Amino acid sequence: MDSDDSKRLLELLSARRAELIAQWEQTVAASLHGRLSTVELGRELSELYDAITEALAAGGLAGRGPEYGVVRSLLVELSRNRARQGFTPTETAVSVFSLKEVLESLLGGSVEEIRAYLQFSHLLDDLGLFTVEEYARTREEIISAQSQQLLELSTPVxxxxxxxxxxxxxxxxxxxxxxxxxxxxxxxxxxxxxxxxxxxxxxxxxxxxxxxxxxxxxxxxxxxxxxxxxxxxxxxxxxxxxxxxxxxxxxxxxxxxxxxxxxxxxxxxxxxxxxxxxxxx
Amino acid sequence: MRDYPADEASREEVPIQASGDVVKARQTVRLLAQQAGLSLVNQTKLVTAASELGRNTLIYGGGGTVEAVVVRDVARVGVWVRFADAGPGIPDMELALTDGWTSGSGMGLGLSGARRLVDEFELDSTPGVGTTVTVLKWAR
Amino acid sequence: MSDRVPVLKIGDILLVSIQVDLEDQMVLDLQDDLSQKIVATSARGVVIDISALEIVDSFVGRMLATTAAISRVLGAETVVVGMRPAVAMTLVELGLSLGGVRTALNLELGLGYLRRAQASSPENR
Incomplete structure (x- = not known):
């Protein structure tokens, strides 16, 4: 991992925070077709954004590393909510992946910027996969709870x-x-x-x-x-x-x-x- | 059997030297089973298995120890119990796990029956060295 | 050193109510006591109440089956009453079915069964 890259990223993310969050929110909201309130979505995404910035500041680009503890717990919450509300895995993961899209549009032409972007994109891929895993885990929990309920319901004496x-x-x-x-x-x-x-x-x-x-x-x-x-x-x-x-x-x-x-x-x-x-x- | 993280505070050890100790071992296992939140039926199954295996330790192993502890996996809690003796050992473990096979005066349901009552079961025996039987029952 | 399970006589019926966690020796003693008492009292029936037992393992199960067989040889019928649901489920899984042992849900039904059995036996007609 190159510390220059993460510094550059960090600068970009901090300097244009408001603008990036707004764009991110817009992209995600479009993919969810208004099935989630913008207020809730805005809160979720800005919390996540800040957590990611903090983790970057702590010097990490490894999504499963200790710096990303807060990010991961926010993602767990996000995927659990999405799973319970009946969103698809794609609709859940898009919340993470679309940040890439937002950043891409800001990209200049320099090699350093592209390298930093690629690093960040790896990180987001990893976090996105983590979201899908959590989503699946929640669905499994729901299914096993339901089958237990069904078991009780379907055997009256x-x-x-x-x-x-x-x-x-x-x-x-x-x-x-x-x-x-x-x-x-x-x-x-x-x-x-x-x-x-x-x-x-x-x-x-x-x-x-x-x-x-x-x-x-x-x-x-x-x-x-x-x-x-x-x-x-x-x-x-x-x-x-x-x-x-x-x-x-x-x-x-x-x-x-x-x-x-x-x-x-x-x-x-x-x-x-x-x-x-x-x-x- | 996999190693599961244990709740060290709950660990209990009971020496098995007389038939009263088998009763003590049963009571210890029941307490842990309640602590782990096993349903009444699962508690009964585990304690019955402990009774069978504790008796084996005493009669065939010439005494030994019972060690029990509450263990945790990702999303479940269970009770792990190990019976160890330094007795003559079991020469043919396949045979010993067959229904109806007995070297003593029992009905031959001890080992095979106990295995059906628990979720995980491991028999380890070396002739002349001793026998350990490890069982685990999850709360569901 | 170990306690014994009391055997009570009511008319020509012997009643055993097991109230403690059984040690193996107590189980063997009970089997002995019962066979002697059946002969001594010319009992016609035996009721063994196991409603207080939290577990029945193969050793106790075998004692119940043997006692039923012994008492039959001595001319008395044995009824085991009050087995708990969790105990019954465990015994099935253990591979024990107590075939040949009469059972009843509770003491009352067990005594009722013995009375009927005696009333319909040829000696009492």
């Missing part, structure tokens, strides 16, 4: 009758989902003092050995707590796959419809009650 709870499963059953379903179902059994549970898989698009394994685990766990499960909602195609794959549900009762399963559970409960009556005689 409902009381169907005295002593019978039901879980209508919708969507694919992976191991994370199974854990949530199992936990909710077992807690519901305990809370409602239910001895029977119906797991309805009408909304499960496909049953393979993996899904069957997850269902079996749930049934075994319920059994260890002292409750019986019935699996219902087995559509004709699903029944064909189950047989085709040689999946064994063992002694777990399976029914075509939720109504059949409820009837089965009620008969079982009734049987238990009638033996109790016999015992009293």
């Amino acid at each position: 409902v009381k169907l009758w005295d002593g019978v709870v039901g879980v209508p499963l919708v969507g694919t059953l992976d191991s994370a989902r199974t854990q949530v379903v199992m936990e909710k179902l077992l807690q519901a059994l305990l809370d409602s003092n239910s001895t029977h549970a119906i797991i309805d898989i009408t909304g499960v698009p496909a049953v393979d050995t993996q899904v069957a394994q997850h269902l079996l685990k749930t049934v075994v766990a319920a059994r260890m707590m002292g409750a019986e499960c019935v699996i219902s909602g087995i559509r004709p195609q699903i029944a064909q796959t189950i047989v085709g794959l040689g999946i064994e549900f063992g002694d777990i009762p399976t029914k075509a419809t939720l109504a059949d399963a409820l009837r089965h559970a009620l008969v079982e409960i009734d049987k238990a009650a009638s033996t109790r009556a016999a015992g009293l005689l």
